[in-house]
Amino acid sequence: MTTDRPVALVTGASSGIGKETALALVAAGFHVVGTGRDTSRVTPLEGVTLLDLDVVSDASVTAAVQEVSERFGRIDVLVNNAGVGSMGAAEETSVAQAQAVFDTNVFGVMRMVNEVLPHMRARRGGRIINISSVLGFLPQPYMAAYAASKHAIEGYTESLDHEVRDHGVRALIVEPAYTRTGFEANSAKPEIPLHVYAKQRQTVDRVMAEAVRGGDAPAIVAKAIVAAATAPKPKPRYTAGPLAGRARVLRRLAPAAVFDKQIRKMNRLAG
């Protein structure tokens, strides 16, 4: 089947930001394919075609993209939203744990991009929207592996954008701040808990849990993603919500010492 309507493929649409984004893209006029690792357990979303996809598996990525291409004949927008968190001090995080985070958050994105780009280039059009985070440009003590994965996505996406623009494709970044989803509960916990970090880790965990509880609704992020998908002249990056916007301004303009102090204060670290 081919369609005149634009087609959007959203990874991690079984919950949170991805679910809201899939629904918002339907409202914006897209055919939407939303994915999760086991969509038989997902409540159907109106107007969204659900498809199984595990972004850590080459075979799963290839099969899913092929199925979308065969069913719809086009992929106009790819939203790389699937992601996992990882809590704990850097020293408490094994290399295997960090590799698992990168396999989803970074290599999962690369797998999707490599598979979808030939389809976009063939039609000389398309948008790749990678969900980063304010932790793609801010440090986050006790979430170093996760922050590293989102910093990686920023460098990857900006570089990719310069390559694909010549082929009618854009690669864009959306940066949410704390958002009210199951993200924190779904985050990996430290594999090697060390007594020396326990007290401060619990404090930071509490700070994060409070921030997520009081954070933005996922619909705010979905709105930024729809803007990135539909703007006639898209910006390379979109912050989602006022806190993310303020964080970016602070990162750009605040003197290093002021910024450093603010990070320690927010995380209730001494000095």
Ligand SMILES: NC(=O)c1ccc[n+]([C@@H]2O[C@H](COP(=O)([O-])OP(=O)(O)OC[C@H]3O[C@@H](n4cnc5c(N)ncnc54)[C@H](OP(=O)(O)O)[C@@H]3O)[C@@H](O)[C@H]2O)c1
């Ligand atoms: N919530 C926040 O405060 C926040 C802030 C900034 C950025 N973000 C980013 O926003 C994105 C969405 O997170 P969320 O807050 O909506 O969390 P969430 O509710 O936990 O959603 C994560 C989604 O990723 C999917 N997923 C996880 N591993 C996957 C894999 N290997 N293959 C395919 N899908 C996978 C999950 O689907 P299944 O489990 O069904 O497979 C789920 O749909 C992530 O990239 C996250 O880093 C979140």
